[in-house]
Amino acid sequence: MLNVDNLVVSLRNGPQILRGVSFGIEPGEILALVGESGSGKSMTSLALMGLLPPALAITGGTVSLGGTEITHLAPHQRVRRNCGKVAMVFQEPMTSLNPVLRIGEQIGEAVRVHDPDAVPADRAKELLDMVRIPDAAHQLSAYPHELSGGMRQRVMIAIALACRPQILIADEPTTALDVTVQRQVLGLIRDLCDRLGVGVLFITHDLGVVAQMAERVAVMYAGMLVERADVGPLFRAPLHPYTAGLMACLPDPESDDPLLATIPGAAPRAGAVPDGCPFAPRCVRAASRCRSGALPLVHGGEGHSARCHFPLTAAASA
Amino acid sequence: MGRYVLRRTGAAIATLIAASIVIFAFIHLIPGDPVYVMLGDGATPEQVARLRNRLGLDEPLVFQYLIWAGSALQGDLGQSIFFETPVTQVIAEGAETSILLAVITMFWIVAFGVPVGILAAIRQGTWIDQGLSGLAMLLASVPTFWVGLYLILIFAAGLGWFPSSGFPSVFDDGGLYNLRYLILPSLALAAPNAALILRLTRASMLDVAREDYVRTARAKGIPPYRVVLRHILRNALLAVVSAFGFTFAALISEAVVTETVFALPGIGRTVVQSILRRDYPVIQGVILVIVCLYLIINLLVDLSYRFLDPRVELE
Numbered sequence: 001m002l003n004v005d006n007l008v009v010s011l012r013n014g015p016q017i018l019r020g021v022s023f024g025i026e027p028g029e030i031l032a033l034v035g036e037s038g039s040g041k042s043m044t045s046l047a048l049m050g051l052l053p054p055a056l057a058i059t060g061g062t063v064s065l066g067g068t069e070i071t072h073l074a075p076h077q078r079v080r081r082n083c084g085k086v087a088m089v090f091q092e093p094m095t096s097l098n099p100v101l102r103i104g105e106q107i108g109e110a111v112r113v114h115d116p117d118a119v120p121a122d123r124a125k126e127l128l129d130m131v132r133i134p135d136a137a138h139q140l141s142a143y144p145h146e147l148s149g150g151m152r153q154r155v156m157i158a159i160a161l162a163c164r165p166q167i168l169i170a171d172e173p174t175t176a177l178d179v180t181v182q183r184q185v186l187g188l189i190r191d192l193c194d195r196l197g198v199g200v201l202f203i204t205h206d207l208g209v210v211a212q213m214a215e216r217v218a219v220m221y222a223g224m225l226v227e228r229a230d231v232g233p234l235f236r237a238p239l240h241p242y243t244a245g246l247m248a249c250l251p252d253p254e255s256d257d258p259l260l261a262t263i264p265g266a267a268p269r270a271g272a273v274p275d276g277c278p279f280a281p282r283c284v285r286a287a288s289r290c291r292s293g294a295l296p297l298v299h300g301g302e303g304h305s306a307r308c309h310f311p312l313t314a315a316a317s318a
Numbered sequence: 319m320g321r322y323v324l325r326r327t328g329a330a331i332a333t334l335i336a337a338s339i340v341i342f343a344f345i346h347l348i349p350g351d352p353v354y355v356m357l358g359d360g361a362t363p364e365q366v367a368r369l370r371n372r373l374g375l376d377e378p379l380v381f382q383y384l385i386w387a388g389s390a391l392q393g394d395l396g397q398s399i400f401f402e403t404p405v406t407q408v409i410a411e412g413a414e415t416s417i418l419l420a421v422i423t424m425f426w427i428v429a430f431g432v433p434v435g436i437l438a439a440i441r442q443g444t445w446i447d448q449g450l451s452g453l454a455m456l457l458a459s460v461p462t463f464w465v466g467l468y469l470i471l472i473f474a475a476g477l478g479w480f481p482s483s484g485f486p487s488v489f490d491d492g493g494l495y496n497l498r499y500l501i502l503p504s505l506a507l508a509a510p511n512a513a514l515i516l517r518l519t520r521a522s523m524l525d526v527a528r529e530d531y532v533r534t535a536r537a538k539g540i541p542p543y544r545v546v547l548r549h550i551l552r553n554a555l556l557a558v559v560s561a562f563g564f565t566f567a568a569l570i571s572e573a574v575v576t577e578t579v580f581a582l583p584g585i586g587r588t589v590v591q592s593i594l595r596r597d598y599p600v601i602q603g604v605i606l607v608i609v610c611l612y613l614i615i616n617l618l619v620d621l622s623y624r625f626l627d628p629r630v631e632l633e
């Protein structure tokens with residue numbers, strides 16, 4: 001369905017932020033994109049949306065949806081050309097809704113564009129019901145400041161669904177929410193994915209929620225996908241030392257030790273990414289050949305691959 | 319909503335009372351006996367006694383204030399010493415010119431400042447934006463009287479398109495055609511303020527364009543012009559509307575200069591002449607009227623702000 005092939009995003013006349021990212025998403029499937037903050041997850045999603053900030057541009061690779069290339073099209077151009085649609089739920093529910101427009105208007109204007117035959121108010125109410133906002137008819141006339149963070153994020157999901165997307169991107173949709181609200185919103189996304197058959201790109205820096213949300217995982221480091229796998233194999237036998245490091249940082253439910261492990265060092269800034277493996281400076285397994293040249297693609301079973309000279313699982317084959 | 323209006327109106331009235339005390343005290347802050355200051359040294363004792371009596375200067379201060387404020391409430395601002403007519407009449411004579419000048423000036427400010435600011439923001443970084451922003455910077459930094467003199471030089475003295483001074487009432491011969499007398503003065507008065515509004519509109523459009531909710535609007539796939547009008551402009555105007563109150567205050571003091579440069583028979587010129595003539599009742603009356611206008615305009619700005627921004631109600 002969605003196919004991202006060797007996507008490169010760069011600052012205008014500057015360093016690459018994404019350095020050849022490839023993945024695919026099928027209808028009804030959730031792909032989790034995991035990585036530390038600053039690794040390029042949000043830029044990946046904005047590139048797929050056709051909404052990169054003016055300072056950045058796609059300088060290589062393609063994005064196609066249902067066989068149609070949409071790489072350089074902004075959302076309104078995609079509507080005009082009637083191609084497939086990608087919709088997005090943003091990280092920050094408190095600032096992502098227009099403060100001076102009623103909820104109903106903000107959903108309604110998306111309905112008008114993507115569902116010209118529907119009555120905007122009726123469809124908006126239907127969408128609010130769909131994202132389980134209680135008393136939907138009444139909330140249509142509310143302003144964003146009258147809603148809680150969790151409710152606003154549901155409204156954001158309703159707006160995204162109003163676009164009738166084939167692909168829904170959720171960029172750390174629950175980072176700004178309380179834990180209980182977080183669980184409800186995650187459940188909602190999982191449920192909508194199953195019910196509507198949309199493909200979901202679920203972005204998070206928290207491996208902990210990946211297991212309950214996604215079928216497949218892609219791990220991003222410094223603008224590069226370092227490992228891709230189904231959820232089970234990834235947690236059982238990660239190939240890349242970075243993935244293993246992220247897992248070591250997860251709180252252990254068996255232990256009372258509140259101190260979490262961390263990966264020593266910090267991710268390189270865009271523009272200062274070293275030659276060879278970007279993770280080498282922080283990697284305990286790194287050797288001299290990690291510091292220059294291309295990285296081999298190693299496999300650890302069906303659909304499981306990583307870019308590493310020294311993968312953790314011996315069975316991995318180049 | 320009702321409570322908001324009440325609270326705002328109450329605040330405006332409190333400000334007016336405070337301002338009226340300051341305005342009233344003004345006559346007593348003049349060094350020396352105000353009566354001699356007004357009449358000059360050659361005044362006869364009868365004249366002094368008559369004026370003292372008319373101004374009520376023999377009463378206790380609090381009493382004097384109450385009498386003055388009470389009459390003002392009933393529309394009586396006292397007598398002009400120079401004209402020997404009611405102050406309200408002196409003000410009324412200048413009112414037509416000043417009100418028309420203010421209305422036409424505000425029209426230029428809104429009609430040029432806001433759309434051109436939008437244009438500069440939409441074309442940010444292009445030569446259009448740089449040209450417009452440079453022009454705005456220039457206009458905002460030159461004094462009104464200088465713009466006025468230049469306009470007179472070019473369009474009145476040079477090209478002869480507009481008259482350079484005076485303003486016959488629109489109720490006299492010529493009717494509305496007499497408004498051409500106000501074109502150059504209103505342009506001079508509007509120039510720096512329109513430039514400020516232009517820069518403010520541009521800056522706040524660019525600020526709002528970076529907001530997350532504008533990205534959300536774009537993500538919906540609605541046409542770009544709708545993103546600009548409905549999401550960016552609507553929010554950017556919040557800052558611009560609240561600036562109109564301040565613009566009005568700037569207009570008042572600049573109007574005094576402009577009316578003098580163009581020899582317009584307006585309230586501004588009346589103030590200047592009354593100061594020179596030491597016609598204190600007129601000065602007090604005009605200032606009181608200006609304060610009232612200022613408060614009313616700011617009240618209207620506040621209330622319209624409430625309609626534009628639903629969040630105000632809770633604050």
Ligand SMILES: Nc1ncnc2c1ncn2[C@@H]1O[C@H](COP(=O)(O)OP(=O)(O)O)[C@@H](O)[C@H]1O
Nearest residue numbers: 017036037038039040041042043044053055270
């Ligand atoms: N507007 C921008 N201009 C220049 N660089 C940017 C901009 N936005 C983000 N970046 C850079 O792009 C990289 C990836 O950022 P981002 O995709 O937001 O990371 P993540 O979402 O994974 O935390 C970061 O190194 C950041 O410094």
Ligand SMILES: [Mg+2]
Nearest residue numbers: 041042091172
């Ligand atoms: Mg991010």
